[in-house]
Amino acid sequence: MTLAVLAVAPLCLPALGGALGGQVTTLFIYCILALGLNVMVGYTGLVHLGIASFFGIGAYLLAILTVPMYPFQIGFLPATAVAVLATAGIGLALGAPTLRLRGDYLAIVTLGFGEVAKVTLRNLEQITGGMKGLNPVPPPGAGVTIGGLDLGKEFAIDPRWFYYLALASLAGVVLLMRRLEGSRLGRALVAVREDELAAQAMGISATKVKLSAFAMSSAVAGLAGCLYAASLSTTADPNAYDFNRSIMVLCAVILGGLGSIPGTLLGVAILVGFDTVLAPWADSWIQQWNINPTGSSLLSFSGWRLAIFGLALVLVMRYRPAGLIPSRRMAAELHDAPEGH
Amino acid sequence: MADARRDSAANPAARNQSGKKAASASSSPLLDLEGITVRFGGLVAVSDLELDVEEGSIVSLIGPNGAGKTTAFNCVSGIYSPTSGSVRFRGKRLERAFTPGTILKALAVGLLTGLLFAAAAVDLDRLWMAVVKRGMITGEPFTASGAMERLRGYFRAELAIDQMAGKWRVVSADGSDVLAIKRDLALARLVRDGLQAKVTAWRTGPGTVPDASDLATTGDAAAASVVLPPVKDEVLDRLAAGKSRIRFRGWAGLFAGMLLGTTGTLAVWQRGRRSPHVVARAGISRTFQNIRLFSNMSVLENVLVGLDRTIPGGVLAMLLRTPANRRGEAEAKRRALAALDFVGLSGNANRIAGQLPYGDQRRLEIARALATGAQLLLLDEPAAGMNPSETGDLAGLIERIRASGVTVLLIEHHMNVVMRVSDRVAVLDHGTKIAEGTPAEVRRDEKVIEAYLGGEA
Numbered sequence: 001m002t003l004a005v006l007a008v009a010p011l012c013l014p015a016l017g018g019a020l021g022g023q024v025t026t027l028f029i030y031c032i033l034a035l036g037l038n039v040m041v042g043y044t045g046l047v048h049l050g051i052a053s054f055f056g057i058g059a060y061l062l063a064i065l066t067v068p069m070y071p072f073q074i075g076f077l078p079a080t081a082v083a084v085l086a087t088a089g090i091g092l093a094l095g096a097p098t099l100r101l102r103g104d105y106l107a108i109v110t111l112g113f114g115e116v117a118k119v120t121l122r123n124l125e126q127i128t129g130g131m132k133g134l135n136p137v138p139p140p141g142a143g144v145t146i147g148g149l150d151l152g153k154e155f156a157i158d159p160r161w162f163y164y165l166a167l168a169s170l171a172g173v174v175l176l177m178r179r180l181e182g183s184r185l186g187r188a189l190v191a192v193r194e195d196e197l198a199a200q201a202m203g204i205s206a207t208k209v210k211l212s213a214f215a216m217s218s219a220v221a222g223l224a225g226c227l228y229a230a231s232l233s234t235t236a237d238p239n240a241y242d243f244n245r246s247i248m249v250l251c252a253v254i255l256g257g258l259g260s261i262p263g264t265l266l267g268v269a270i271l272v273g274f275d276t277v278l279a280p281w282a283d284s285w286i287q288q289w290n291i292n293p294t295g296s297s298l299l300s301f302s303g304w305r306l307a308i309f310g311l312a313l314v315l316v317m318r319y320r321p322a323g324l325i326p327s328r329r330m331a332a333e334l335h336d337a338p339e340g341h
Numbered sequence: 342m343a344d345a346r347r348d349s350a351a352n353p354a355a356r357n358q359s360g361k362k363a364a365s366a367s368s369s370p371l372l373d374l375e376g377i378t379v380r381f382g383g384l385v386a387v388s389d390l391e392l393d394v395e396e397g398s399i400v401s402l403i404g405p406n407g408a409g410k411t412t413a414f415n416c417v418s419g420i421y422s423p424t425s426g427s428v429r430f431r432g433k434r435l436e437r438a439f440t441p442g443t444i445l446k447a448l449a450v451g452l453l454t455g456l457l458f459a460a461a462a463v464d465l466d467r468l469w470m471a472v473v474k475r476g477m478i479t480g481e482p483f484t485a486s487g488a489m490e491r492l493r494g495y496f497r498a499e500l501a502i503d504q505m506a507g508k509w510r511v512v513s514a515d516g517s518d519v520l521a522i523k524r525d526l527a528l529a530r531l532v533r534d535g536l537q538a539k540v541t542a543w544r545t546g547p548g549t550v551p552d553a554s555d556l557a558t559t560g561d562a563a564a565a566s567v568v569l570p571p572v573k574d575e576v577l578d579r580l581a582a583g584k585s586r587i588r589f590r591g592w593a594g595l596f597a598g599m600l601l602g603t604t605g606t607l608a609v610w611q612r613g614r615r616s617p618h619v620v621a622r623a624g625i626s627r628t629f630q631n632i633r634l635f636s637n638m639s640v641l642e643n644v645l646v647g648l649d650r651t652i653p654g655g656v657l658a659m660l661l662r663t664p665a666n667r668r669g670e671a672e673a674k675r676r677a678l679a680a681l682d683f684v685g686l687s688g689n690a691n692r693i694a695g696q697l698p699y700g701d702q703r704r705l706e707i708a709r710a711l712a713t714g715a716q717l718l719l720l721d722e723p724a725a726g727m728n729p730s731e732t733g734d735l736a737g738l739i740e741r742i743r744a745s746g747v748t749v750l751l752i753e754h755h756m757n758v759v760m761r762v763s764d765r766v767a768v769l770d771h772g773t774k775i776a777e778g779t780p781a782e783v784r785r786d787e788k789v790i791e792a793y794l795g796g797e798a
Contacts, residue, residue: 070473071483093453097605126470176660183659184645184652184670187638191646194635201418201629202647203621203713207613212656 006167021159022231023277028166029227030272032173034249034256034264036220039177041250042259042327043186044213045193047107049246050114054218056241057090058083058225060121063134063235076140080226084219091218095211114246121238128238135234140165162231169227173220177261180216189213190259248272255316257323266324271309279305369432371396371748372417372625372717376426379412379772386412388772389426394717399739399749401759403783404769405792410752411630413769414719417750418627419620430717435623436614447606454602455595462594463496463587467515471495478504479526496591498583500537502529511536513580514587521570531567539569544581622650626715628706630722630752636695640686640705643694644677647712651676677712683745684708684738700731707738717748724755736761760784768792 033055040048061083065072074082098109121128128134139162141151155161180186188209191199196206229235248271256267282301296303316324370393377390387409394400402410415421417428419435428435437443460468472491476483479502494501498514509529511521520536523529572580626647635643652669659666681687684704689697694705703723710718720739724732736758743749743762753759759766760780767777770792776783783789 069477071477096450124466124469126466126474179660179662182670183666184649184654184673185656185659187642187646188649190638190642191635194637195633197420197617198629198633198635199646200617201420201621201627201633202649202709203618203626204646204649205616205618216656 019159020277020281021163023280025159025162025166025231026228026276027269027273028163028170029224029231030249030252031170031265031268032166032227033221033224034252034268035173035177035261036217036224037249038253038259038261038264039180039189039220040213040217041253042264043181043189043193044210046210046213047103048110048217049107049243049250050110050112050117051217051221051249052241052243052245053114053117054087054091054221055225055228055245056121056235056238057117058087058222059229059235059241060128060134060225061086061222062226062229063137064127066138067134067136068138069134073138075144076138076142076226076230080223083226084222087222087225088215088219091214092211094218095214099207099210111243111246114241114243118238118242121241128235131237131239133235133237137229137233137235139233140230156233166227166231169223173223174261174265181261185209185212248275251313255313255323257326260323260325260327263323263325263327270312270324274309274312275305370394371431372750373429373432374413374417374426375429377413377416377423377428378425379409379416379421380424385772387416387423387769390769390772390774392767392774392777394748394750395764396716396748397743397746398764399743399751399762401751401753401763401766401780402769403753403756403759403766404775407771408769409772410769411721412772414627414721414750414752417620418625418719419615419617422615430620430623430625433623435620435625437610437616437619443607443610447603447610448599450606451599451601451603454605455598458598458601459591459594462590464515468492468495470516471501471514475501475503496584496587498580498587500533500540500580502526502533514583518576518580520572520576528567532569535567535569536572539572540577540580543577544584621713621715624714624716625719626710626713626717627719628703628710628721628723630725632699632702632706634694634702634706634709636693638694639690640681640692640694640697641674641677641690643705643709644680644712645673647680647709648673648677651714680708680712681705683711683741685734700727703727703735704738707742711742711747715747717750718742720749720751720753722752722754724753724758727755732758 033051036054037048037051040046040051062076062079064070065074065079065082066076067073072079094110094113098106101109122130139152139155141155144151151161155165180189188199188204189212191202191204192206192209199209200206249268252267252271253264254267255271256265257263279302286301320326372392372394374390374392377387377392378385379387390409390413392400392402392413402413404410412421416423472488472495475491476487481487491501495514500511500520501514501516503510503512503516505522509523509526510519511523511529511533512519521529521532523532635646638646652666652673654663654666654669678687678690681690684707686697686701686704686708689701694702697705703725707718707720707723723739724735727735732755739749739751739758739762749762751759751763763780765777766780766783768775768783768786768789770788775788775792776786778786
């Protein structure tokens with residue numbers, strides 16, 4: 001239902017053809033990223049503070065494989081496939097040696113990895129262009145013509161093409177996550193979160209399960225990174241993939257409800273939507289009415305964004321500690337808490 | 342065989358026959374503990390424990406608190422490794438086998454680590470510049486063979502040409518030394534060749550420095566007229582040493598990485614050799630003294646986790662929902678419901694496990710353990726906290742489990758359960774086995790009475 005509304009929306013709302021369309025597209029991309037993080041944090045209960053690094057690695061891999069500066073230029077779809085597989089591989093490489101860590105220790109390792117990845121991207125100047133980043137990343141479908149329609153040009157002109165591409169990717173990821181939840185692996189992930197020793201005693205290899213979580217999480221984040229770089233037509237600089245972004249996505253997942261797909265989507269819609277859609281809109285409104293002629297940050301909406309952001313988190317944690325839309329399992333846990341503990 | 346056994350969890354009567362037959366046929370014990378000793382620092386939890394469990398029997402392990410019963414269980418189920426002694430199941434040690442695959446996997450990880458180290462040692466950034474970027478500047482099409490040639494050139498530390506502000510520069514392989522700047526590409530190439538010959542000669546021996554006339558022998562008329570820019574001796578030294586330096590770095594990185602990666606993988610493999618999941622897959626399953634259910638999952642899901650291995654297909658099959666995967670899921674669900682029915686929890690399938698009453702949680706743990714297809718079930722105080730009527734039901738359940746062909750090793754404090762169901766009873770006290778025999782024998786044993794009631798001091 002929601003999908004149908006979102007699919008029809010651009011046709012009815014002309015605003016989505018403009019800047020707003022681009023902002024909503026970014027929102028969809030963050031939703032994909034958050035769903036990827038949810039595999040690790042929500043289902044498997046492994047704290048991951050470096051998801052943005054995989055987002056960045058995906059973006060850079062896509063850029064390396066498509067920018068005119070390098071000889072590869074293999075096109076958006078093959079490049080995305082390669083980037084997703086490669087980020088999954090990097091996720092495995094990070095996961096394999098760190099699997100025996102739990103809780104805080106794993107959080108520190110992923111945090112460290114995020115910083116290492118950022119600095120590496122910045123310092124491999126010959127490969128990644130350092131602080132300049134790689135650009136221009138050609139739009140998806142560049143050079144592809146279907147029925148007289150130059151897809152590359154269409155993507156460049158009309159943000160609705162990207163809107164649909166991001167929406168379709170998001171729908172695909174949601175479908176895969178649904179299937180994961182109901183599958184053998186999904187149960188194994190949750191079982192490892194609930195009680196690792198008991199899961200092992202049932203013949204489940206915790207190592208394999210956690211590695212799968214690492215790989216899936218990284219791959220989905222890599223996909224989000226590919227879409228992000230293509231939609232901006234640049235990788236932006238490595239600082240765009242820093243700790244702040246990881247924390248923002250993690251907050252969105254926690255706010256919405258750990259392990260819950262609709263919760264994660266809502267969390268992103270609120271936190272990231274606030275940042276990318278509402279704040280610019282309110283700012284332009286303030287400017288339009290000339291409320292803030294001196295440009296004081298106290299009177300601009302985005303000057304207050306971190307305060308509002310924090311307040312929202314505090315309120316949610318106070319009144320709905322399991323998140324806005326808790327997963328069925330988490331809801332049970334909290335319901336059970338008064339008698340069980 | 343395993344499938345047949347699981348199926349019959351639903352109708353134990355049919356199993357009764359084959360279970361008994363298997364028991365009488367086998368001569369060696371199903372589980373064989375030999376001289377198991379477990380020390381935690383200076384504390385001896387279990388000392389030199391010998392225990393045989395015959396297939397199809399119910400053996401109880403009893404003793405006062407702290408006697409080492411659960412420690413012995415943890416040894417069997419792979420949670421602890423015994424300090425000394427061996428656990429054999431069907432005559433085999435419960436360890437992951439050391440196969441050629443183990444070595445191959447370790448070598449693959451080692452190779453990957455080695456490549457990573459080597460990439461860092463030879464400076465991946467400059468390597469990329471030399472191989473990819475220099476291939477783009479001359480306007481010639483980028484080919485794989487050209488890239489390979491430049492890759493080799495980098496590791497031979499050959500002089501190369503790059504572009505800066507519209508001019509062609511002759512540079513060292515890593516781009517750190519600029520030797521000449523020319524407007525014309527063809528001229529820059531000639532200078533490069535000439536300088537390269539000079540560097541090569543500098544490396545191979547003194548006194549063989551070629552001048553322009555040497556180049557004429559290549560047959561290129563233009564080469565003869567090229568005037569080579571002067572190069573300082575120390576720069577020549579550096580350039581000449583470049584080849585061995587880059588090669589040494591590459592090999593050293595590769596070797597160090599491979600050594601670390603391979604030995605590390607093997608070390609971790611060795612430590613995880615006796616992990617609980619290996620034991621569980623071999624056919625030993627257990628319940629825990631302090632119930633360890635997946636308390637936020639539904640009752641059905643708990644049992645399905647036990648059936649995990651019966652469902653075919655990898656990640657892709659699960660995400661695509663292939664027919665085989667769907668059939669596997671449906672079949673697993675049917676078996677899970679049968680297992681719940683077997684322990685008397687039918688009708689509770691969709692409840693959250695953590696919300697079940699205590700006794701039901703214990704029974705769910707048994708259903709989950711049985712679902713793994715275990716041939717040996719370890720029950721750690723299943724009757725703890727149960728009232729007399731529940732205890733009676735539990736004894737009945739244990740007997741039905743045995744009747745379905747599963748051997749049971751039991752830790753229990755409720756003596757009426759132990760005496761009713763056990764074929765043999767072993768008594769532990771302070772980590773040592775003080776008695777073993779039929780329930781009747783053990784009951785009369787003086788050492789046992791002393792352990793439980795205290796000796797006359």
